[in-house]
Amino acid sequence: MASCSRHIWDGEFFLLLTAAGMEEVKQEVDDISLEFVKTLIQKDIGEDEIEVKNFRTERATEAGDNFSTVIYRITANYNKDPKIEKTCEAVYIGKFLPVQPKQRELVQQIMTFDREVVVYNDLIPAMVNLQKEKLGRDSILVPNVPQCIYANGKSTPIAAVIMEDLFRKGFRLADKYQGLQPDEVRLLMEAYGRYHGLGVFVDRHSDFSSRPIFRDNPFETIPEFHDMMRSCLNSVCKVLEEIPGQEENARKMKDYVVKVDGGRERLFEFIGRKGKLLTFLHGDCWCNNMMFRYDPDTGAPVEIKIFDLQIVAYGNPCRDLMHVFYSSTSKETRKQKSAFLKLYHDTLISTTNNLGVVLSYSYEDFLKEIEDHEEFGFLVAMFIIPVILAEKEDIPDYTKTDLDVDEFIRLREQQLFTRGSSVIKQRLVDIVERMVEIGVF
Known part of the structure; x- marks a missing residue:
């Protein structure tokens, strides 16, 4: 296999929290x-x-x-x-x-x-x-x-x-600051439709979904998670207060944070939520955990690979979709969300039909569950956007500096109030305005 560029594996759901490994041994x-x-x-x-x-x-x-x-x-x-x-x-x-x-x-x-x-x-x-x-x-x-x-x-x-090395096969990352573009989202919807459909097939013919490693919520074991989630939401409220015209949205979001007691249990409620369809999820659905191969003549994306399968879980597939829409697309791209979702559902159904599985999961059922999961996308985005969109030079080398919750909070605060780009703030504002529009708060 070919070698991989340093950009291929750039990103994980809880970027400064997850790591690979079990035993305390040398490198x-x-x-x-x-x-x-x-x-x-x-x-x-x-x-x-x-x-x-x-x-x-x-x-x-x-x-x-x-x-x-x-x-x-x-x-x-x-x-x-x-x-x-x-x-x-x-x-x-x-x-x-x-x-x-x-x-x-x-x-x-x-x-x-x-x-x-x-x-x-x-x-x-x-x-x-x-x-x-x-x-x-x-x-x-x-x-x-x-x-x-x-x-x-x-x-x-x-x-x-x-x-294998994807880079030598012509794959590269999308621009995370620009967000996934419509042609890239379309490829992703087809990839997730197929992946989730294959997950349904495996679920019908195996006991994989009963394994605790796919059922348990791993983040429940992190004692500091409650304070981290509350800090993340409160810091976004402060950002909104400093942006002209967003004062009322800041007040509404503050009330929401109080209502959900910091957001941890609300996030975990979504992680444990069932629904009309359950399957195996990607779990870490943002644009640096996927790569695209582009046509050398037109520049159009023609193939996609998804990776970083460290948080794969058994659950509602709407989590994957809302995660990627709110963490990795712009407001402009999300204007085509209906078409993207129709493509996903069509691919899901055609995949399960091809595999001999008949789903009782209409497009209307699917859209209702998507609507119910938009708040999940909001919670994930508020947590990770200031970190995943941070400039490279602002993020410590965690092979030399050990993990610290205070450091995570410090980095978020730095990106939001001192060094953070207008891209970060605009992404957050757009998502908050959507939550106000649909009545989340």
């Missing part, structure tokens, strides 16, 4: 050996008789790239036939355990790395293999996710998630 990338790299290449290309000449590892991200996981590039030179001196190159991206102790401790609570390992080792293969087993098919519907070469949550041989 696992140091344990990579020739034999381990040989195993990766053998699994990737499906050939056993190879000879690895050499390999190197290097950081695939820079300080301030919005990461709490440790991302490395692994580049190896090898021969397929030891008798022939023709050298091939293999390049992979590996996600490794964080080096800071507080990050590791947090991961023991929210199990982000273990979840991603289960998704790549069990859930994604089930989406493919159950089609062969239950439907007897050779032509398989596959989800729009990267190929995973290796996923292991244990320290033996190495705890890591190692994947």
Whole structure:
């Protein structure tokens, strides 16, 4: 596989909170050996008789790239036939355990790395293999996710998630400051329609949805989350007070914060909410957790991959949609929301029909549930927008600086009141105005 640019993995739902890993051990990338790299290449290309000449590892991200996981590039030179001196190159991206102790401790609570390992080792293969087993098919519907070469949550041989390189295949990130554009959103709606439809199929033919790792809300285990959520909402109220014409909206939002007691339980209520359709969710739905391949002549997006599957959960798919609409699109793009949602629903139904699953989930039912989840999108956006849209130089390197809740709050305050761009404030204002319009507060 090709190497991955440092931008590929830029972003996670709770950007300064999530991390990959379980055990408090040294940095696992140091344990990579020739034999381990040989195993990766053998699994990737499906050939056993190879000879690895050499390999190197290097950081695939820079300080301030919005990461709490440790991302490395692994580049190896090898021969397929030891008798022939023709050298091939293999390049992979590996996600490794964080080096800071507080990050590791947090991961023991929210199990982000273990979840991603289960998704790549069990859930994604089930989406493919159950089609062969239950439907007897050779032509398989596959989800729009990267190929995973290796996923292991244990320290033996190495705890890591190692994947293909999307960048060398022509994929790149959308502009997070501009937000997803209509053509990009359309590809995403089709990708989510297919992914959620495959999730429904797996749910009908397995017990995956009963696994606690997909059922539990990992953020309930974070004691500081209540104060963090309240601080996030209150800081947005302060921003509104300083913007001419937004004083009344600031007052309404203040009343809302009091009504929902800071927002934590309200957010968790949405996370636990059921509905007419349940499936496996992406969970971390913002624009830096997806990449697009663009037509070299027209510049139009033609293919999408979604990744960072650390918060995959079993729940209402409207959460994924409202998460991405309010975290990663502009007000102008959301004017086409009805068309986007129709495309999503059409893709979902065509996918489940193709898989032999008949859903009793009309477009009208779907729109009602979307309407009921707009507030969820608002809560997520208020929490993450000031951080995910922060300038790179403002975000500490969390491989060198350990996690601290006060630091998270400080960064948000800095972006909102001192260094924050007009883009951040306009995004927040647009979303608040929408909540006033639909009567959330």
